[in-house]
């Protein structure tokens with residue numbers, strides 16, 4: 597069994613981006629600028645947005661954090677988004693999800709200028725991705741593609757089983773791995789909460805990507821020998837003995853499944869850090885594309 601070391605690969609990618617930023621500086625060009633919009637004080641969201649901003653500083657990007665009260669109205673938030681759309685200093689921005697219940701998430705995502713949508717959540721980017729056109733690929737699926745490539749995992753003709761049909765991970769992942777060329781050409785099965793006999797399906801999988809959010813869902817008897825397992829789950833499970841009062845737990849029973857897997861991601865240290873690295877990569881791409889247009 598070999599670990600798919602997201603921590604290490606994400607650091608490699610950050611170092612590669614740092615080199616590109618330095619070249620931009622040397623040429624006297626503007627460096628990439630990422631803005632993050634955070635509404636309210638959700639604990640996990642604060643952690644993630646914090647590490648996005650810190651990563652920007654590490655690699656030499658400019659960053660702006662727009663931290664808004666959870667009492668903000670949808671209309672007021674739309675005004676903030678339009679300001680970011682218009683602001684020429686900002687190359688890309690994200691609106692951290694989930695949003696408070698009184699705000700229509702779809703309406704907000706639709707308001708983001710697609711050329712600054714470094715999360716790749718706007719339907720224009722989703723459609724372009726599905727049609728192999730230039731777009732922003734959502735950071736988590738993009739990070740999984742990078743892991744597959746950098747560990748040279750064969751995908752052509754393989755049976756890939758995706759668990760979970762979210763717009764952010766499962767659905768785009770199923771499209772990306774069935775595209776022509778590498779890392780694609782997979783025969784993809786997209787499974788979800790209504791899937792019957794899921795263990796029968798996962799047992800026939802060469803590659804399993806689980807983005808369900810149910811701790812320790814995938815057990816040893818649900819996979820075949822030699823399977824490649826990518827665990828996107830990151831649930832905070834309360835644990836009084838843990839330093840922070842919780843442990844981050846994946847969808848995969850690592851203890852059992854790692855005994856049969858050829859490759860497997862750890863949680864934490866797998867897909868999570870890759871998500872952040874690919875958000876930075878998308879921001880670099882946004883800057884480069886904007887510069888070309890000028």
Ligand SMILES: Nc1nc(=O)c2c([nH]1)NC[C@@H]1CN(c3ccc(C(=O)N[C@@H](CCC(=O)O)C(=O)O)cc3)C=[N+]21
Nearest residue numbers: 643644690691692693694715830864865866868869871
């Ligand atoms: N607009 C938007 N874009 C997102 O990309 C987005 C979002 N909303 N909402 C929430 C999810 C989740 N997400 C993670 C990013 C990093 C880690 C990460 O670095 N995880 C570490 C552990 C971090 C910890 O201590 O919790 C790891 O797995 O090793 C996890 C999850 C981005 N998301």
